[in-house]
Amino acid sequence: MPLRALKARKDAPQVLPPMPSREQVYNDIEQRRLKEWENYQKSHRFMEEAHTNRIFLDIGIGDALAGRLVVELFEDVVPETAAHFRRLVTGESGTHDATGVKLDYLHTSLELIDRKHGYVRFGDLLAYxxxxxxxxxxxxxxxxxxxxxxxxxxxxxxxxxxxxxxTLAAAPSLDFKQVVFGKVVDGLPLLEKLESLPLDQVGRPLTPVMIALCGTLTGGRPPGKWASSQDRTACKEDLAYEALE
Structure with a gap:
């Protein structure tokens, strides 16, 4: 007599898969950044853009990816500011010693849309x-x-x-107060989409907006593998940023 397979009880506890470790999550991010760099290098191999200092910001609105901003940094004019921003885009600085927060613009939110003065504001890690x-x-x-x-x-x-x-338009109120360090070279229509979002009374978008992914498109090859702050200080820079083959 053939045996009948028993069906799982509906009220039986479900075994959840283990949560990925922080290192696994960070490694996945670094591999995605490496892939974006490789794709850009292949498609712009013989173009002048391949020799500029460019990064990307993928912007998510709600649960959907809204588009990408490609930014060229003014490293010849403001080298310190451009390098500071680039490190926060790539996560090269590791984690904050006091809080353990990853020094990275990834998943930081759009805090303010100021239509009067003509700008949107991102990337405030002070909240963490x-x-x-x-x-x-x-x-x-x-x-x-x-x-x-x-x-x-x-x-x-x-x-x-x-x-x-x-900036969403010319913003003379920011002159001599803030340092301009780059410009959007691809993705300007996305700014129109951000500008048209409904806001609360203080200028925050009612639908959450965040940087879904960010990284470099030109310059040295990204690591493709996460290196902790201890790893970065314990070895030479070229070893700490060795690419994952």
């Missing part, structure tokens, strides 16, 4: 308890004259930290 050394304001040579300029938010003279803004 992160306090970094203030970044000096290198120069106000580049003015806020057009749409799509990236500028470091300043809370006073030489008090820049991690927060940055993207």
């Amino acid at each position: 308890g992160v306090r970094l050394e203030p970044l000096r304001q290198e120069t106000f040579k580049v003015r806020h004259t057009s749409r799509g300029l990236l500028t470091m938010t300043s809370y006073g003279p030489h008090l820049c930290n991690t927060s940055f803004s993207i």
Whole structure:
């Protein structure tokens, strides 16, 4: 007589798969960043853009990916500011010693849409308890004259930290207060989408907006593998950023 297979009881406890470790999550992010860099290098191999300093910001609205901003950094004009921003885009700085927070723009939210003054603001890690050394304001040579300029938010003279803004139009009110360090070279229509979002009384979007993924498109090959802060200080930089083959 054939045996009948027993069906699982509906009320039987379900065994959940183990949660991935923080290192596994970070490694997955680094591999995705490496893939984006490789794809851009292949598609722009013989173009002038391959020799510029470019990064990308993938923007999510709600649960959907809204689009990508490709940004060219003004490293010749403001090298310190451009390098500071690039490190936060790539996660090269590791984690914050005091809080353990990853020093990375990934999953940081859009905090403010200021239609009156013409900008949107991202990237404030102060909300997570992160306090970094203030970044000096290198120069106000580049003015806020057009749409799509990236500028470091300043809370006073030489008090820049991690927060940055993207102009929606000319923003002369920011001149001589904030340092322009880059411009959007691809994805400007996405700014129109952000500008049209419904807001609360203080200018926050009613639908959550965040940086879903970010990384570099040009320059040195990304690591493809997470290196902790201890790993970064315990070995040479070229070893700490060795790419995952």
